[in-house]
Amino acid sequence: MITETKQQLDRKSFHAVLEQHGLRLERQTPKILQLNTGRLCNLTCIHCHVNAGPKRKEIITRETIDRILDWLRPTDIDVVDLTGGTPEMVPDFRYLVESIRAMGKRVMVRCNLTILNEPGYTWVADFHAAHGVEIVASMPCYSPDNVNAQRGEGVFDSSISALQTLNQLGYGTDPALQLDLVYNPNGAKLPPPQAELEADYKRELKEHFDIVFNRLYAITNMPVARFTSYLKRNGHYADYLQLLRDSFNPGSVEGLMCRDTISVDWLGNVFDCDFNQQMAMHVGDGHQALALWDLDLDDWLRRPIRTGEHCFSCTAGQGSSCGGAVS
Numbered sequence: 600m601i602t603e604t605k606q607q608l609d610r611k612s613f614h615a616v617l618e619q620h621g622l623r624l625e626r627q628t629p630k631i632l633q634l635n636t637g638r639l640c641n642l643t644c645i646h647c648h649v650n651a652g653p654k655r656k657e658i659i660t661r662e663t664i665d666r667i668l669d670w671l672r673p674t675d676i677d678v679v680d681l682t683g684g685t686p687e688m689v690p691d692f693r694y695l696v697e698s699i700r701a702m703g704k705r706v707m708v709r710c711n712l713t714i715l716n717e718p719g720y721t722w723v724a725d726f727h728a729a730h731g732v733e734i735v736a737s738m739p740c741y742s743p744d745n746v747n748a749q750r751g752e753g754v755f756d757s758s759i760s761a762l763q764t765l766n767q768l769g770y771g772t773d774p775a776l777q778l779d780l781v782y783n784p785n786g787a788k789l790p791p792p793q794a795e796l797e798a799d800y801k802r803e804l805k806e807h808f809d810i811v812f813n814r815l816y817a818i819t820n821m822p823v824a825r826f827t828s829y830l831k832r833n834g835h836y837a838d839y840l841q842l843l844r845d846s847f848n849p850g851s852v853e854g855l856m857c858r859d860t861i862s863v864d865w866l867g868n869v870f871d872c873d874f875n876q877q878m879a880m881h882v883g884d885g886h887q888a889l890a891l892w893d894l895d896l897d898d899w900l901r902r903p904i905r906t907g908e909h910c911f912s913c914t915a916g917q918g919s920s921c922g923g924a925v926s
């Protein structure tokens with residue numbers, strides 16, 4: 600009998616590791632359209648897998664929005680998850696949200712909170728509340744040091760102020776105004792157990808800032824783009840990849856977001872997830888871009904999901920998706 604050495608196991612592709620566990624990564628009928636509206640952002644966080652920032656020029660146009668809306672309207676996809684960059688900085692953001700809500704579909708926005716306090720964006724909080732936009736807000740810690748270290752000086756205070764504004768509008772208490780927070784570790788480690796962390800966040804934010812929210816999502820940092828540069832600069836890249844592999848959890852595969860989500864970029868091209876999108880791993884043969892408006896949903900279900908080393912981030916420990924832990 601030939602026994603695989605640890606080195607051989609460590610070279611196995613994500614796909615091969617799934618096979619070894621008798622698992623297959625198969626699509627389900629899509630429930631969520633996750634639209635990345637572009638790379639323009641008011642922040643430059645070190646964990647950013649999009650390399651977003653204030654100087655980025657890539658943002659979605661009205662023409663692309665209209666083509667996406669036309670495709671979306673007759674589908675049964677019920678949720679549109681807007682991410683970026685900072686979606687609220689897109690000039691046609693309000694048009695986009697109003698159009699999706701007019702279809703009776705839900706809108707989630709991955710909001711960095713600080714945008715609520717930026718000059719020219721004071722309309723954001725009221726707009727979100729008026730349109731029942733579900734907010735998923737980055738908040739990597741309930742104390743200032745970690746937040747400012749990851750996201751920039753002053754970000755903690757600005758985020759607290761934004762959360763208080765959202766609470767005043769009913770977010771976190773009104774069932775129609777969902778407010779979820781996102782934790783990600785500060786550095787090359789896995790998130791702690793999500794339920795315990797949520798309890799800590801709720802206690803600390805209530806006690807110190809009188810802030811309430813609905814759920815906490817604990818998300819694993821993805822070794823893509825700026826976070827990869829950070830890991831390499833600090834000599835942690837190889838160790839982090841190994842940690843992700845060593846923490847493979849077969850029970851997380853069932854809940855991976857690529858199974859029921861269609862990811863779309865600011866040009867309208869489709870991907871298996873936002874991470875594959877940032878790595879330019881197009882669906883299908885991986886080289887040819889496929890626009891959403893050329894996508895047939897039956898065909899989509901037959902297309903294999905493209906995987907790579909980065910996929911071990913989604914299956915490490917309690918698993919990780921845009922909705923937090925998956926197992």
Ligand code: SF4
Pocket residue numbers: 640641642643644646647648649650651652683684685711737
């Ligand atoms: S992590 Fe989010 S808020 Fe931070 S730079 Fe990237 S897109 Fe902007």
Ligand code: SF4
Pocket residue numbers: 855856857858871872873874875904905906907909910911913
């Ligand atoms: S990185 Fe994307 S394709 Fe890979 S497991 Fe995660 S969600 Fe799926």
